Amino acid sequence: xxxxxxxxxxxxxxxxxxxxxxxxxxxxxxxxxxxxxxxxxxxxxxxxxxxxxxxxxxxxxxxxxxxxxxxxxxxxxxxxxxxxxxxxxxxxxxxxxxxxxxxxxxxxxxxxxxxxxxxxxxxxxxxxxxxxxxxxxxxxxxxxxxxxxxxxxxxxxxxxxxxxxxxxxxxxxxxxxxxxxxxxxxxxxxxxxxxxxxxxxxxxxxxxxxxxxxxxxxxxxxxxxxxxxxxxxxxxxxxxxxxxxxxxxxxxxxxxxxxxxxxxxxxxxxxxxxxxxxxxxxxxxxxxxxxxxxxxxxxxxxxxxxxxxxxxxxxxxxxxxxxxxxxxxxxxxxxxxxxxxxxxxxxxxxxxxxxxxxxxxxxxxxxxxxxxxxxxxxxxxxxxxxx
Numbered sequence: 256x257x258x259x260x261x262x263x264x265x266x267x268x269x270x271x272x273x274x275x276x277x278x279x280x281x282x283x284x285x286x287x288x289x290x291x292x293x294x295x296x297x298x299x300x301x302x303x304x305x306x307x308x309x310x311x312x313x314x315x316x317x318x319x320x321x322x323x324x325x326x327x328x329x330x331x332x333x334x335x336x337x338x339x340x341x342x343x344x345x346x347x348x349x350x351x352x353x354x355x356x357x358x359x360x361x362x363x364x365x366x367x368x369x370x371x372x373x374x375x376x377x378x379x380x381x382x383x384x385x386x387x388x389x390x391x392x393x394x395x396x397x398x399x400x401x402x403x404x405x406x407x408x409x410x411x412x413x414x415x416x417x418x419x420x421x422x423x424x425x426x427x428x429x430x431x432x433x434x435x436x437x438x439x440x441x442x443x444x445x446x447x448x449x450x451x452x453x454x455x456x457x458x459x460x461x462x463x464x465x466x467x468x469x470x471x472x473x474x475x476x477x478x479x480x481x482x483x484x485x486x487x488x489x490x491x492x493x494x495x496x497x498x499x500x501x502x503x504x505x506x507x508x509x510x511x512x513x514x515x516x517x518x519x520x521x522x523x524x525x526x527x528x529x530x531x532x533x534x535x536x537x538x539x540x541x542x543x544x545x546x547x548x549x550x551x552x553x554x555x556x557x558x559x560x561x562x563x564x565x566x567x568x569x570x571x572x573x574x575x576x577x578x579x580x581x582x583x584x585x586x587x588x589x590x591x592x593x594x595x596x597x598x599x600x601x602x603x604x605x606x607x608x609x610x611x612x613x614x615x616x617x618x619x620x621x622x623x624x625x626x627x628x629x630x631x632x633x634x635x636x637x638x639x640x641x642x
Contacts, residue, residue, distance in 0.1 A: 283344075285311050285367040287360050292457060293352045295377030296398040296535050301348045303360055303367060305340040311360040311367075312337050313348055318355040318371070318455035326350070326358075353398040355455010373455045374398060379531045379543050380446045380461030384468045385583040385596050390434045392420075394446050395539020397532055399428035400456055404449035407432055409442065410463065416445070424448070429539035439470025516556050516621065522642065523630035524549040524583065526617055528610035529638030536605035541589030544608055546617060546630075549583040558584075560622030569609050571600045612638070 289301035305311050313326040313336040326336040329351075338346040338360075350358075352374050359369045380394035392407050403424045408416040420432045430446070443465040450458040523546060530544040546563060550556055558573035563586055571586055576595060578584050584596055588609050591599040600609065610617070616631040630642035 287367040292373040375457040378461035427538040538589040544588040
């Protein structure tokens, strides 16, 4: 009996020893994966794995800083960015990208692999012409990176591209160049925006854009000079005796008041109601939303007090600016330096866009609030209307 009790006790002790010594299973190291690059200022998705029903925290740093810090949840007004793995141990994280970044997730002191996501620029570019022999090439870059190198190229008749100007993106990530002395006809341009390798920003081309340019007019041949007579003409003296008193001055004719421009005198000739690319609210993006007005008469018209407005009564009011016969003027939604050919609404932010993409009517009214022209569109595609 004693031997059996000892044996039983020993077995109990051995079992207890094994129960105490058995370690808990270690947490799996989380993993993270994502795209190699993101074009423009856009959201993208990262995926990863971790122990089921556990939470990971996102860490990130811009490539230019290389200083890994907890990511901030800007969509929630602050705080960390976290994700909880599902029952199969998978999680997703959505993030905006405005330059190249490094990312990793952590569970306590355990960190996942580090991934790199590059930013490829999205170039919005357009060309306009509203003066003889002149073309304006403008563009903006997303994400809004200032100081990027820009090369503007022109396409030849053979289809080859040649660099015609260089510049850099300004503080609003926009750029502009004016070309003069151009021949009459269609001209096609595109823009190449170079990289910033220190920030993980990659280069790209814009789409090509074509516009018609009215070339310089051929000078009129002066009339032939009339050969003077060989002998001076004989002047016959007047037979009427000059009056001894001053003649009565004839009163000046009454000046006819200027005619008020008729309906249709100035017309919408194009509206770019859908700003190309993502509506980021940057000034460069806002200025890709614009209206073009053209004077259809044979006389200049002063636009002082005239307005452009939408159906929600967002109004742009012209100062004293003269629009020449047959000339055009652009009204851009963002901010810029006003000229006789380009006016700026001065709006800002994501709520600064004026025109509804899905359907809208634009109105042009004179200073007396008479509607001179309107333009209506009903579909998103193609993003513009020739009215």
